[in-house]
Amino acid sequence: MPARLRLFRLHFDPPPRGDTVPASDTSSHPTLTSAPETVSAVTLARRPSGVPQVDDFELRTLDREPLAPGRVRVRVRDLSLDPYLISLLGEGHMGDSALPLGAVVPGRAVAEVVEVAGSIALAVGDLVVAETGWRSEAVLDAAAVTPVEAPEDLPASAALGVLGMPGLTAYAAHVRHLRPKVGDTVVVSAATGGVGSLAGALARLAGARTVAVVGSREKARVAVEEVGYDEAVVRTEDDWVEQLRAACPARVDGYLHMADQATLDGVLEQLAIGARVSLVGVIDQTLGAPPTRLRAGAVMGARATVHGMVVYDHHDLAAEHRTRVAALLRAGQVTLREHRFEGLEQAARAFHTLMTGANVGKVVVGVS
Amino acid sequence: MPARLRLFRLHFDPPPRGDTVPASDTSSHPTLTSAPETVSAVTLARRPSGVPQVDDFELRTLDREPLAPGRVRVRVRDLSLDPYLISLLGEGHMGDSALPLGAVVPGRAVAEVVEVAGSIALAVGDLVVAETGWRSEAVLDAAAVTPVEAPEDLPASAALGVLGMPGLTAYAAHVRHLRPKVGDTVVVSAATGGVGSLAGALARLAGARTVAVVGSREKARVAVEEVGYDEAVVRTEDDWVEQLRAACPARVDGYLHMADQATLDGVLEQLAIGARVSLVGVIDQTLGAPPTRLRAGAVMGARATVHGMVVYDHHDLAAEHRTRVAALLRAGQVTLREHRFEGLEQAARAFHTLMTGANVGKVVVGVS
Numbered sequence: 001m002p003a004r005l006r007l008f009r010l011h012f013d014p015p016p017r018g019d020t021v022p023a024s025d026t027s028s029h030p031t032l033t034s035a036p037e038t039v040s041a042v043t044l045a046r047r048p049s050g051v052p053q054v055d056d057f058e059l060r061t062l063d064r065e066p067l068a069p070g071r072v073r074v075r076v077r078d079l080s081l082d083p084y085l086i087s088l089l090g091e092g093h094m095g096d097s098a099l100p101l102g103a104v105v106p107g108r109a110v111a112e113v114v115e116v117a118g119s120i121a122l123a124v125g126d127l128v129v130a131e132t133g134w135r136s137e138a139v140l141d142a143a144a145v146t147p148v149e150a151p152e153d154l155p156a157s158a159a160l161g162v163l164g165m166p167g168l169t170a171y172a173a174h175v176r177h178l179r180p181k182v183g184d185t186v187v188v189s190a191a192t193g194g195v196g197s198l199a200g201a202l203a204r205l206a207g208a209r210t211v212a213v214v215g216s217r218e219k220a221r222v223a224v225e226e227v228g229y230d231e232a233v234v235r236t237e238d239d240w241v242e243q244l245r246a247a248c249p250a251r252v253d254g255y256l257h258m259a260d261q262a263t264l265d266g267v268l269e270q271l272a273i274g275a276r277v278s279l280v281g282v283i284d285q286t287l288g289a290p291p292t293r294l295r296a297g298a299v300m301g302a303r304a305t306v307h308g309m310v311v312y313d314h315h316d317l318a319a320e321h322r323t324r325v326a327a328l329l330r331a332g333q334v335t336l337r338e339h340r341f342e343g344l345e346q347a348a349r350a351f352h353t354l355m356t357g358a359n360v361g362k363v364v365v366g367v368s
Numbered sequence: 369m370p371a372r373l374r375l376f377r378l379h380f381d382p383p384p385r386g387d388t389v390p391a392s393d394t395s396s397h398p399t400l401t402s403a404p405e406t407v408s409a410v411t412l413a414r415r416p417s418g419v420p421q422v423d424d425f426e427l428r429t430l431d432r433e434p435l436a437p438g439r440v441r442v443r444v445r446d447l448s449l450d451p452y453l454i455s456l457l458g459e460g461h462m463g464d465s466a467l468p469l470g471a472v473v474p475g476r477a478v479a480e481v482v483e484v485a486g487s488i489a490l491a492v493g494d495l496v497v498a499e500t501g502w503r504s505e506a507v508l509d510a511a512a513v514t515p516v517e518a519p520e521d522l523p524a525s526a527a528l529g530v531l532g533m534p535g536l537t538a539y540a541a542h543v544r545h546l547r548p549k550v551g552d553t554v555v556v557s558a559a560t561g562g563v564g565s566l567a568g569a570l571a572r573l574a575g576a577r578t579v580a581v582v583g584s585r586e587k588a589r590v591a592v593e594e595v596g597y598d599e600a601v602v603r604t605e606d607d608w609v610e611q612l613r614a615a616c617p618a619r620v621d622g623y624l625h626m627a628d629q630a631t632l633d634g635v636l637e638q639l640a641i642g643a644r645v646s647l648v649g650v651i652d653q654t655l656g657a658p659p660t661r662l663r664a665g666a667v668m669g670a671r672a673t674v675h676g677m678v679v680y681d682h683h684d685l686a687a688e689h690r691t692r693v694a695a696l697l698r699a700g701q702v703t704l705r706e707h708r709f710e711g712l713e714q715a716a717r718a719f720h721t722l723m724t725g726a727n728v729g730k731v732v733v734g735v736s
Contacts, residue, residue, distance in 0.1 A: 257664075264664070273681075282664045293661035296625075296632070296650045300676035308668035313641075 037064050041104045041135035042347050048089050051355050056089075057105065057134075057348035065139040069118030073139050074111035076132050079347060079365040080160035081107065081354050082194075083258075083281055105134040105347075108165070109367070110148060110156045122147070127156050129164065134347050136367055151326050158336050161362035162329065163322050165311055166194030169280060170256075171321040172314035174202040177278035177307040178254035182207030185248050187267055189213040189235070189259035192337070194362035195280060197227045198325065199256050201334045204228055208254070211247045213240075213263055215357045222360050226335065235259065241266045256280055261292050268295060271302035280309045337361030405432050409472045409503035410715050416457050419723050424457075425473065425502075425716035433507040437486030441507050442479035444500050447715060447733040448528035449475065449722050450562075451626075451649055473502040473715075476533070477735070478516060478524045490515075495524050497532065502715050504735055519694050526704050529730035530697065531690050533679055534562030537648060538624075539689040540682035542570040545646035545675040546622035550575030553616050555635055557581040557603070557627035560705070562730035563648060565595045566693065567624050569702045572596055576622070579615045581608075581631055583725045590728050595703065603627065609634045624648055629660050636663060639670035648677045705729030 038061045045058040067073055088099050088106060099106065113126040120142040122128070130145040132138035150159040161167060178199070180186050186203035190196045191212030200223070204210045212223035212232040220232035231247035233240055244266060251272035257264055258281035271277070277299075282292040299306055328334040339359040341350040347365045354363045406429045413426040435441055456467050456474060467474065481494040488510040490496070498513040500506035518527040529535060546567070548554050554571035558564045559580030568591070572578045580591035580600040588600035599615035601608055612634060619640035625632055626649035639645070645667075650660040667674055696702040707727040709718040715733045722731045 279664050279668050282668065292664040294664055294667075294674075296647050296660040296662055296676075299662075299674060300647050300650065300678065303676045303678050303681055305676070306662075306667060306674040308664075308671045308673075310668065310671050313671050 038062065039064055039135055039137045040344050041133065042344060043102055043104050044089060044099050045101070047098075047101065048086070052086065052089065052348075052351055054348040054352055057351075059345050059348075062104075062135070064137070067115055067117040067139055070120060070142055071117055071139055072113050072120065072122055072128075072142050072145060073115035073137060074128060074130060074132060074145065075114045075137050076109045076111045076135060076344075076367040077127075078110040078157040078160060079107050079132070079134060079344070079367050080109060080164070081347070081351050081363040081365065082166070083354065085351070086355060106131060107134050108132070108160060110159055111138065111145075113145075116142070118142075129159050134344065134365075136344055149322055154326060154329060155336065157338060157364050158329070160364060161194050161338065162198050162325055162334060162336055166362060167198050167325055168314060168318055168321050169309065169311040170195045170198035170202065171325065172311065172317050173256050173278040173280055173307075173309055174199055174206075175317065176314065177305075177309065178203065178256060178276050180206045180208035180254050183250075184208040184253035185211060185250055185272070186254040186256070187211045187213060187244070187248065187252050187270075188229075188256045189263050189267075190281070190357070191223050191229060191232070192219050192227055192360050193258070194337075195258060196256065197337055197361065198334060200227055200229050201328070203254065204230075205328070205333060209248075209250075211244070211252075213244070213259060213267070219360060227337070235263050235266070241269075244270060251275075254278075257282070259283060261290075264292060264294060268298035268302075268304075271298065271304050273303055275302050275304040277304055277306040278309050279306060338364050340364050340366055342366045406430065407432055407503055407505045408712050409501065410712060411470055411472050412457060412467050413469070415466075415469065416454070420454065420457065420716075420719055422716040422720055425719075427713050427716075430472075430503070432505070435483055435485040435507055438488060438510055439485055439507055440481050440488065440490055440496075440510050440513060441483035441505065442496060442498060442500060442513065443482045443505050444477045444479045444503060444712075444735040445495075446478040446525040446528060447475050447500070447502060447712070447735050448477060448532070449715070449719050449731040449733065450534070451722060453719070454723060474499060475502050476500070476528060478527055479506070479513075481513075484510070486510075497527050502712065502733075504712055517690055522694060522697060523704065525706060525732055526697070528732060529562050529706065530566050530693055530702060530704055534730060535566050535693055536682060536686055536689050537677065537679040538563045538566035538570065539693065540679060540685050541624055541646040541648055541675075541677055542567055542574075543685065544682065545673075545677065546571065546624060546644050548574045548576035548622050551618075552576040552621035553579060553618055553640070554622040554624070555579045555581060555612070555616065555620050555638075556597075556624045557631050557635075558649070558725070559591050559597060559600070560587050560595055560728050561626070562705075563626060564624065565705055565729065566702060568595055568597050569696070571622065572598075573696070573701060577616075577618075579612070579620075581612070581627060581635070587728060595705070603631050603634070609637075612638060619643075622646075625650070627651060629658075632660060632662065636666035636670075636672075639666065639672050641671055643670050643672040645672055645674040646677050647674060706732050708732050708734055710734045 046056045048056045109132045127148040128145040148159045150163045180203045186208040188196045188200045200210045210229045212229040223229045223232040233243040252270045253272050255267050255277045260283040339361045344367050410425050414424045416424045477500040495516040496513040516524050516527045518531045548571045554576040556564045556568045568578045578597045580597040591597045591600040601611040620638045621640050623635050623645045628651040707729045712735050
């Protein structure tokens, strides 16, 4: 790994005794070590109401699946947790149906091939990205796993973050929606997360003034000092709209939205003429929140263009995205920022952290 | 005028005795004939609350303004009434301040130059388009009037409609926002009005299936039989969403919005993947209505692109628009559809008609 590669990994420390984080008691989730013939997995125990709690999930031991020709057994190394999952736990996502109670929670991971059956192009020891779900081991169709495309000099877990789907989301929003020019002002919400931190870096490298919208003072510090935003605005503070106005004296030319209604309302009022808005995520995907809506008058007044973003539409950019961002990682201009939790039994807590916005960077659970 | 030019002019007939149209009593607005030294004008008597009423306006006789060098006196022929005016009467439009009580109501007109002062490029008898306001005669800076650019074989009033601002609005929304391809489905609201009828015709000529959203059965008939839409949906009927779904079996690729919240909500739910929405007007510009908002989930689910449209940004298209639409008018592929009222004393009633959506086509008041 070159010396200039900046890798921040924030490891999870268990809360001290007496800590009041809700439903964070891990004693009900004893750490299991997979016996050779069993697999650890986390299932949906209860449909979350509001912010998902640790108790909504259950760590279970399942029998190992037999291997059939054309399939591979993989051992999960790094499990990615992503916000879209919340809608699967409730009413379904993008037309998918909701996850049944008792089912293994879906998720994408970097995994190592440990057994292959039949004549396939993969070998034991290969690292792949696959939809393994929250489990220690998975059996999958060989066609459903993809060799890790992160360059070998970079950590494989980058394939889940800045070089994976969140990174492609940021890259596509940048090149297809926000398209900042030198001197533009680009505002990014969820600015220190997996998508936001890359979007901010790309806008800065394009010559834009970049402004982070974050949920805490600590994240504001990280946004400016570590990610490199010009300014950061704390959306939970009473005067945040004034902070935003002060941070964007020439108004807002590009806005990447992954936040709540109040944030959207506040930023839309500050749009410059001809502004571009990329709707990447909305907090109403949290169960129970009213649907996010955009004021049409603000869009018309700014003659803005609003793009609904779904990363699946932008896979044609994947190779360009990986090449360019890997080069930026090596040059130290983009940081691989991970908020790591160790052990599958920490996945539920990690998801709670993600969905309360307490993470700084891409949330990854180290499984084996 | 070539034989194939289709010109529909719906003339206003006074309501029969006993008619219950609100505030439509014209007896309080006696018809005045300008004496040589005076000018008829309509002023704002009362700030409208909700739909503007005839009594919100007052027909007055003003002294003739003297002519100074570099200025022209014009006699108003055809006065254009446009929906954006409503916001001037209330809280102001696009940053303009509200119209003071007692001021002459603003408006664009085709007018004839009757007197010039100083050395200017205009001659008596020239037809011009100018912001005359609602008056029989106006004195204006020569620089503020534009020679009528409608070809001589077409009625000059076309410069207020299909060849003027409403036409340019439709043209720009078509070429810059909706961009229909052969086989696309394009939905147009306010579909028989000045903007909508041209937008529908342009989409049809581009090979799209066109669906009108209108406010009455009669307009649905006009939309299909006269304007040429493939289907029409009556948004005031209980089952209108089912009508829309039936009319758009392949969902909606392009939508031109100039209607209310319920119409926007209904159409957004039917968007096809990659749909384009042009926000041309919103009914919340009617005083007192809550602001129109777009559901972000519908925009994201369809990966739609929503454009805020203001015609002033698209003047670079004006020459192309006039050339192309004039040719379509001559070929009979686009219809010059005017809903005419005769006499300045009918302007308030004409505006009430426009703002209740009872017009079919561009609303024009013949002044002299």
